[in-house]
């Protein structure tokens with residue numbers, strides 16, 4: 001059996017992160033499984049923590065010889081408690097990706113040779129074994145690079161809309177709205193006539209969303225950010241926000257602006273605030289540190305975490321399949337991701353390249369190509 005190369009990540013009790021490329025045998029599928037030869041896998045923000053823990057990659061050192069290919073970087077002691085559940089374990093990495101099925105179990109022969117995308121949590125390797133049911137089959141004119149980002153951002157954007165509809169909101173706010181996910185969400189909202197208030201943090205991001213047709217774009221660095229937000233919320237009736245930033249006062253600003261917009265014409269006693277429920281979902285942690293809430297929004301509000309997997313599971317298999325079929329059909333348009341550069345497995349563990357992909361800048365997405373540079 002030939003060999004499989006894979007990136008694995010280990011955070012040690014001694015405060016070291018070791019990113020290694022290990023070699024193991026290509027697995028054999030059981031009747032309901034397939035082996036996918038991975039051709040492309042994106043590095044999303046959600047891959048960064050499994051990959052890097054809280055290591056200081058700027059001090060990382062590559063160690064390459066006949067025996068090993070690894071990068072070692074220090075993890076500050078202050079972070080060790082937060083990552084204790086993973087200490088001293090060697091973990092696979094890479095949430096999603098795409099490639100061709102090269103071997104299929106007895107009940108999955110129909111997948112042989114097909115281009116599929118998958119979510120496995122171990123996509124940064126050359127060959128992945130997965131249940132056939134986890135594979136999303138793509139069209140023949142779709143490339144692996146296009147199919148690689150079929151789940152994390154597309155399904156999340158679709159599920160935001162499912163949440164909006166299920167909870168009965170009319171419009172929504174999205175922060176860090178020029179992100180890859182934000183651009184997909186904007187296209188979806190335009191198609192479905194849902195008002196979307198896009199919160200960005202630079203003029204360039206505002207221009208980018210304007211070219212995509214956004215009607216409500218608000219720059220959080222403007223002096224009158226809050227006033228603009230209240231105005232847009234009053235116009236659209238937005239009572240739902242998806243916040244990717246997390247740390248700091250953004251959730252508080254969103255809730256107090258919603259309350260302001262909803263009760264701007266209230267008179268007399270307004271002890272408990274406007275009766276419409278105001279909801280902020282924190283679905284990313286782009287800014288670390290505590291989430292600070294105030295007290296300016298009465299009693300009809302909620303702040304909570306939001307994760308795509310449990311939301312999708314609650315929708316049920318039929319609806320989930322409909323959403324996935326839409327992703328397959330619109331992978332070159334609504335759900336297209338702009339790729340900045342492609343990295344081999346070895347290039348992906350090089351601190352010089354980590355310094356390029358870790359900042360998660362607007363419009364910069366990196367793809368790992370596991371078959372490259374062997």
Ligand SMILES: NC(=O)c1ccc[n+]([C@@H]2O[C@H](COP(=O)([O-])OP(=O)(O)OC[C@H]3O[C@@H](n4cnc5c(N)ncnc54)[C@H](OP(=O)(O)O)[C@@H]3O)[C@@H](O)[C@H]2O)c1
Nearest residue numbers: 045156176179180181283284286287306307308360361362
């Ligand atoms: N909960 C879930 O189920 C789920 C699922 C999918 C994605 N996500 C989350 O969705 C978010 C977007 O993912 P993506 O792949 O679309 O990201 P992306 O394309 O890499 O874009 C990241 C965006 O965030 C901005 N940003 C970075 N740090 C920021 C900060 N501290 N404050 C404000 N803006 C900041 C960047 O702007 P600059 O260029 O100005 O830095 C950029 O526009 C991530 O947080 C990811 O973890 C969550």
